Amino acid sequence: MSHLEGKSPDERRAALFTKHGYTLQKKLGQGVSDVAFLVNNLEEDLYVIKEINCRYESSDTVKKEVDIIKHLNHAYIVDYEDSFEDREAGLFYIVMEYCAEGDLNKRMQTQRGNGFKEEQIHDWFVQICLALKYLHEKNILHRDIKPQNVFLTEYGYINLRCLIALERADQYTNSGVGAELYDSPEVFKGRYASKSDIWSLGWLLHDLCMLDVWSDILERRFLHAISMRGTPPDISEKYSEELRELIKEMLSCDPNERPSVDDILAKPFLNDSVKKYKKIPEALEQKFMKSIRAFDQAYNKHYIELEILVSEWAKATDSLEDIHYKATAGSLSGGVIGAAGGITAVVGAILAPFTLGASLIVTGVGVGVGVAGGLTGAASNITNTVKQKSLRESLEKIEQTYKNASAPILNSLKTLKQLMKKIAKFCVFVSASTLDNAQMAWRVGRSTVSCVTEIMHICLLANIGRIGAQAAKIGRAAAAASGVLSGILIIADVAFIVKDSMEIHEMRNTKTTNDPEQFKSSVLRSIAQMRKTHQELCNVLDEIKNTREELKEYIEKAGTNTWTHDSADT
Structure with missing residues (x-):
């Protein structure tokens, strides 16, 4: 089921x-x-x-x-x-x-009555064109370009969603999909090609300029219908002649008369936006610089403290093992002595009728020995209970302090990881020649785009994810250790002498191992898990330290604010 x-x-x-x-x-x-x-x-x-x-x-x-x-x-x-x-x-x-600012359609709805500035329209339009150029170069058609599929990020640039029945563009396809009011004439005839995406983009560009047309859906449908007959819609004269003329070209009923994406991006009036968005957006770059500085500050403030805490964790693990060993040994000693005394007393009592009471002396000795055994076990119990309480409090303090000290470092690394994933997507704008010289280009400050390939070579994305996963284990291990401390029982019963002696033997043979699977005892498994966690935390420290070393040059540049925002060679 x-x-x-x-x-x-x-x-x-x-x-x-x-x-x-x-x-x-x-x-x-x-x-x-x-x-x-x-x-x-x-x-x-x-x-x-x-x-x-x-x-x-x-x-x-x-x-x-x-x-x-x-x-x-x-x-x-x-x-x-x-x-x-x-x-x-x-x-x-x-x-x-996830794109935090929602889709372009919602932004258009909130902007009605005011309209967008032409510079903003240029910026969004060019970014969509750059995405479409990438698709068309791969012989992929989008087939559903509309405001609902254009998303806004928190860093001010857009993301085009490619989701609706993508097809190969090496030939006309037999069916069209997408919003009806963005479909081209040929789509209604059952054909689709790259120029069909241009028509849809032309209507999106129209709608960005003429927001109020959507206040009346019948008017919008009417404009689309007459455009299918060769009459392009009017565009407000508050926008440049070049922009208005481009929309007319894109909405030509003849696909051959429509410009390609390359033709559009070559338009002189779009040069500034093309240059601006063929590299990392400034807001994303600034956030990356800020995160680099935040990581460095957290590292300088907390790393040494983390080293001390991890060292204390190792000492606490040794202490826990020592407590358990001595508690078990004490229990065993008391149990053996008590058992010997008990056996002596029993033997004396059995022999009494045959020895005319002489064996009662033996019984008395046996009772005395048994009492001594009980006192030995009790003393071990009391001593180790005190130690357990102290160690448990120490572990809880280490765990809490570790969380407080590691959080700033781990949170800054998490932010860096998220930003580097976004930055990596801009590698598409770095030419082959720039790729070969990415490290040098970064160092001389030519372009922040060049840093993308260098950062990816560092493999920090994998490192940071591993650091977070490993560091989280200290909480689970500390909780397990506290349970161990609470559950260690000092066994004085004769029936468990064999079990105690076997556990001591197990401890002697596998002492200091960090493999929990080697133990049968739940207590010893927990101690081994603590050792394993200690090793993983040491790895965390090493990776944090190595990460900072890899980022050293970026940290220095972020600190002196010497990065430039020039365009990469493309």
Whole structure:
């Protein structure tokens, strides 16, 4: 039976997300055949999961689409992260990059009555064109360009979502999809080519200039209908003649008369925006610099403290093992003595009738020995209970202090990881010649784009994720250790003498090991887990230190603010 069977749709979805490492936060929106959800992964990074109902789109079509989009890597295209499906429910899920500022359609709705400045329109339009150029060069058609598929990031640039039935552009396709009011004349005739994307983009550009036309949907439909007959819509004269003329060219009914993406990007009036967005956006660069400085400050303030705490963790582990060893040994000693005394007393009592009371002396001795054994075990118990309490308090203090000291470093590294993933997407604007000289270009301050390849060579993305995962283990290990301290029992019963002696033997043979699987005793397994955690924390310290060393030059430049924001050679 499936673990999802018998659950409600919401419970089923949440359980499926959890299974794949995501936690559902909220529903973002719903279309005809899909629903969008905001989720976070185990590292608390936010993503969007698109739920596609395969009753409307065949599973094979969706999988074909995923095979295309998962290989896309561009600064202005939404990143694909993961995918999975619920076959029984006929649902397919695509995990994508989250864009914090919503889509362009919502921004257009809030801007009505004021209109956008032409410079802002140029910037958005050029970014979409750069994304479309990347797709067309790969012989991929978008086929659904509309404001709802253009997303705004917190750093001021856009991301184009590529999700709706992507097809190869090496020939006309037989069917068209997308919003009807952005479809070209040839799409209604059952054909689609790269110039069909240009038509859709032309209408998007029109809508950015003429926001108020959407106040009357019938008017918008009428304008689209007459454009299909060769009458392009009018554009407000507050916008430049070059922009108005470009929209007319893009909305030509003859696909051959429409400009290509390369033709558009070569327009002189767009030069400034093209130059501006063929590199890392300034807001993203500034955030990266700020995060570099934050990491350096956290490192300088807390790293030595972390080294001391990890050392104390090792000492606490040794102390715990020592306490357990002595407690078990004390228990065993007391138990053996008590057992010997008990046996002597029993023997004396049995022999009394035959020895005319002489054996009662033996019984008395046996009782005395038994009492001594009990006192030995009790003394061991009292002594080690005091030690346990002190050690448990020490562990709890180490754990809390470690959390406080590690949080600033780990949080700054997490931010750096997120930013570097975004920066990596701008590698597409670094030419082959720049790639070969990326390190030198960075050092002389020619371009921040060049830093992308150098950062990727450092492999910090993997390092930072591993650091966070390992550092989190100290809390779990500390909790386990406290349980061990609370649960160590000083056994004085004769029946457990053999068990105690076996455990001492086990401790002697495998002392200081960090492999919990080597032990049968739950206490010894916990101690081994603490040793293993100590080793992992040492690895964390090494990786944090190595990460700072790798970032040393960037830290120096961030501190002196010597980075430049020039365009890379393309």
